[in-house]
Amino acid sequence: MSRLGLRLVALGYLALVLLAPLAMVFWRTFEHGLAPVWSSLSDPATVHAFKITLLLAAIAVPLNTIFGTVAGLAIVRGRFPGKGLLNAFIDLPLALSPVVVGLALYLLYGRSGWFGGWLTAHGYQVLFAWPAMALATVFVSVPFVAREVIPTLRELGEEQEQAARTLGASAWQTFRRITLPSIRWAVVYGVVLTTARCLGEYGAVAIVSGRIVGRSETVTLRVDASYQTFDPTGAYAVALVLAAIAVAVLVAMTLTKPKEQTA
Amino acid sequence: MSIEFRHVSKHFGDFTAVDEVSLSVESGSLTALLGPSGSGKSTLLRIVAGLETPDSGEVLLAGADATDLAPQKRNVGFVFQHYAAFKHMTIRDNIAFALTIRKRPKTEIHDRVDELIRLVQLQGFADRYPAQLSGGQRQRMALARALAARPQVLLLDEPFGALDARVRAELRDWLRRLHEEVHVTTVFVTHDQEEAMEVADRVAVLNDGRLEQAGSPVELYDTPASEFVMRFVGDAHRLGDRLVRPHHVALRREPEDGCIEVEIERITILGADVRVDLVDGDGDRLAARLRRDDLDELGLERGEILYAQPERARVFD
Amino acid sequence: MPAASVTAGRLRASAGARRGTTRAALLPLGFVSSFLTVVVVLPIAALAWESKRQGADSFWRVVSGPEAVAALKLTLGAALVVSVLNAVLGTVTAWVLVRDAFRGQSLVNAVIDLPFALPTIVAGLTLIALYGPRSPVGIDIAFTRTAIVLALCFVTLPFVVRTVQPVMQELDAEMEEAARSLGASPLAVFRRIVFPNLLPGILSGVALALARAIGEIGAVVLISGNLPYRTEVSSVFVMNRIESGDAAGAAAVAVVLLCVSFALLLAIGGLRFLVTRHERV
Numbered sequence: 001m002s003r004l005g006l007r008l009v010a011l012g013y014l015a016l017v018l019l020a021p022l023a024m025v026f027w028r029t030f031e032h033g034l035a036p037v038w039s040s041l042s043d044p045a046t047v048h049a050f051k052i053t054l055l056l057a058a059i060a061v062p063l064n065t066i067f068g069t070v071a072g073l074a075i076v077r078g079r080f081p082g083k084g085l086l087n088a089f090i091d092l093p094l095a096l097s098p099v100v101v102g103l104a105l106y107l108l109y110g111r112s113g114w115f116g117g118w119l120t121a122h123g124y125q126v127l128f129a130w131p132a133m134a135l136a137t138v139f140v141s142v143p144f145v146a147r148e149v150i151p152t153l154r155e156l157g158e159e160q161e162q163a164a165r166t167l168g169a170s171a172w173q174t175f176r177r178i179t180l181p182s183i184r185w186a187v188v189y190g191v192v193l194t195t196a197r198c199l200g201e202y203g204a205v206a207i208v209s210g211r212i213v214g215r216s217e218t219v220t221l222r223v224d225a226s227y228q229t230f231d232p233t234g235a236y237a238v239a240l241v242l243a244a245i246a247v248a249v250l251v252a253m254t255l256t257k258p259k260e261q262t263a
Numbered sequence: 264m265s266i267e268f269r270h271v272s273k274h275f276g277d278f279t280a281v282d283e284v285s286l287s288v289e290s291g292s293l294t295a296l297l298g299p300s301g302s303g304k305s306t307l308l309r310i311v312a313g314l315e316t317p318d319s320g321e322v323l324l325a326g327a328d329a330t331d332l333a334p335q336k337r338n339v340g341f342v343f344q345h346y347a348a349f350k351h352m353t354i355r356d357n358i359a360f361a362l363t364i365r366k367r368p369k370t371e372i373h374d375r376v377d378e379l380i381r382l383v384q385l386q387g388f389a390d391r392y393p394a395q396l397s398g399g400q401r402q403r404m405a406l407a408r409a410l411a412a413r414p415q416v417l418l419l420d421e422p423f424g425a426l427d428a429r430v431r432a433e434l435r436d437w438l439r440r441l442h443e444e445v446h447v448t449t450v451f452v453t454h455d456q457e458e459a460m461e462v463a464d465r466v467a468v469l470n471d472g473r474l475e476q477a478g479s480p481v482e483l484y485d486t487p488a489s490e491f492v493m494r495f496v497g498d499a500h501r502l503g504d505r506l507v508r509p510h511h512v513a514l515r516r517e518p519e520d521g522c523i524e525v526e527i528e529r530i531t532i533l534g535a536d537v538r539v540d541l542v543d544g545d546g547d548r549l550a551a552r553l554r555r556d557d558l559d560e561l562g563l564e565r566g567e568i569l570y571a572q573p574e575r576a577r578v579f580d
Numbered sequence: 581m582p583a584a585s586v587t588a589g590r591l592r593a594s595a596g597a598r599r600g601t602t603r604a605a606l607l608p609l610g611f612v613s614s615f616l617t618v619v620v621v622l623p624i625a626a627l628a629w630e631s632k633r634q635g636a637d638s639f640w641r642v643v644s645g646p647e648a649v650a651a652l653k654l655t656l657g658a659a660l661v662v663s664v665l666n667a668v669l670g671t672v673t674a675w676v677l678v679r680d681a682f683r684g685q686s687l688v689n690a691v692i693d694l695p696f697a698l699p700t701i702v703a704g705l706t707l708i709a710l711y712g713p714r715s716p717v718g719i720d721i722a723f724t725r726t727a728i729v730l731a732l733c734f735v736t737l738p739f740v741v742r743t744v745q746p747v748m749q750e751l752d753a754e755m756e757e758a759a760r761s762l763g764a765s766p767l768a769v770f771r772r773i774v775f776p777n778l779l780p781g782i783l784s785g786v787a788l789a790l791a792r793a794i795g796e797i798g799a800v801v802l803i804s805g806n807l808p809y810r811t812e813v814s815s816v817f818v819m820n821r822i823e824s825g826d827a828a829g830a831a832a833v834a835v836v837l838l839c840v841s842f843a844l845l846l847a848i849g850g851l852r853f854l855v856t857r858h859e860r861v
Contacts, residue, residue: 227705
């Protein structure tokens, strides 16, 4: 196949599957003008959904950043049995359907679940409230920072850290002054991916949240609910905000992507 | 198959890789393209193979214009500096490739591959993968692979450059003997003048894309056409306004016509030869090479003032 | 002797460093394991337990029910179709990004990651806007299986492209030149030289795409219409079961999905192992 032919096939495919749909959001949203969009976005249910989503991201992103960095260090630099198992569990969320994640959490924290009984008896509302949603969001976004830190650390090698130790630095000083700065951009890239995943989560939170309007809805659930209740403008309005954020995320990704992964 | 370049030029953007080169390569000969990096020798070789097309000029193979002929149709064998082994195929499959592509019968392929494996002395390695072979072995495989379809021209691009010194010396020798056995027109590219002089029948010296001189190794050494060639194929020093080879510098105790006053800086005994480092009145340095006997006869010492006379020198414009 | 004592001193120091590292590693290791246990391991264990608790009969009853079977067939069928599409089109896209050169190429390269940046429900919404009942281009494939394939293509698009790209970049151009000089046509060069070296990368990407396609819900839930026996995928089936209070039934099908995914990933991993034989010296 000629060079031009291949180029047309690839670009055509991308346009059909990626770009055309994206363009639709921007078009459909303003079909009836600006006012309906604004009223949808300032609707209390929508505002609350944004708040909940931000809360979940504010919990999951820092937690997984710390986890990912520490786990990455442990796997690459540490000496202990079961590294393979640890790696497998970190990668597991990538292979699991979000629905399965939601189900697992439901089984654990539901009224007849392992912890559910004890928690409700002591007045802790986990399921159908933000704690379960947070657990779901954390679960699905576990791998990203770790998966960026690990190859970067591997490539870096231990020599700089060893040099620091021979010059008298303690473990903490070495970590803070040598290791952390050298994995900085890998961590940032991982954070961008983690944030995008948190904002975009649907299946798992759909199950554990109960979708209570104004109480336990995320923005993705709001889009779904709006559409199902024949409020397309509402759905598109929120979708537009999410699409705009997605474009910003894409830009951030392109800027911080580690060298080996760029074409 | 003879090769002829007629006013071949090739540019890469602003950079002129090959500049109006005209050269003939006799059928069955072993020719070296010699020059420093960037001199255009590799580009010229790739033009023969059809891996590059000249911007102007013609390339003739066996007298016929092959300038625009695709590499697949030229029947040339090409050996790369870094082997270009098909790493996902066994040695056997690598060597058989040209024949497999031409859909030759299996028995014919099998016999030919066995013959070649014996020729390059890789018996026992046939079913291994390139990753399991050393650099020298991989290069021998690459040679066998290039020879499989009986090409009429064999081209080698710095074939021993990626190997260590000892292996290089062995393979140089080996290439010479291979050529004597197989008699295919062979052209190889090198920046190592010793390699070119030792292996080739004929050497073409290139510099900055231009052909400086082509001839036998002896011709290039004794009658270089330019200062560049003289300096590239051996040592040469300035003596006054001429260029002279170290062992053509005669040292006398008494001044004669054409002599230059020099002071001995250092005398180094290199086994059977002696190198005498000299400095002339202007502070320029040169060296003379003598035999041990000559040294003893003259009884030279450091710091002595002598008179150097070029026995055979060249002047270039 | 000075040399020996210096060496002995260095040995002692490095041994101390090694011991220190292992002791210092206990705290972070403890944190990592606890975090993972609470977040990942326990929920999965609860799932496994639940499906076992049901007993074999109940498990089989749910799993072999016509609706569950239909959903599973659809899910697997769609996932396989999408993986094949990705294997081909993803490789072509990687080729165009690595071997071609045109204005806007880096923009195109960035756009490939869109499915990672965009929430799946938004993707689903835009697909139904473009290819649904009010389509501006007159294409209406809402509530069809084609729509499911399209939605899955969106979410799995980056996988093969991103696993093949680095492999293609590292590909030794001289191998292809060698093949040409030995008489191979451009098609033969691709078939015998380029493709075998790309295959491991393609397989990795296909594995990722398969796993994702089998579990996808957000992109599919709007445009497919979720019609049982027609356009209901397993993930939607499981969600419906939970929302009807039948956690046991949901768990049964979820476990089947997991086993299927696991089996497929093993198969692909095995294939990849075979195909990279030549790298293991």
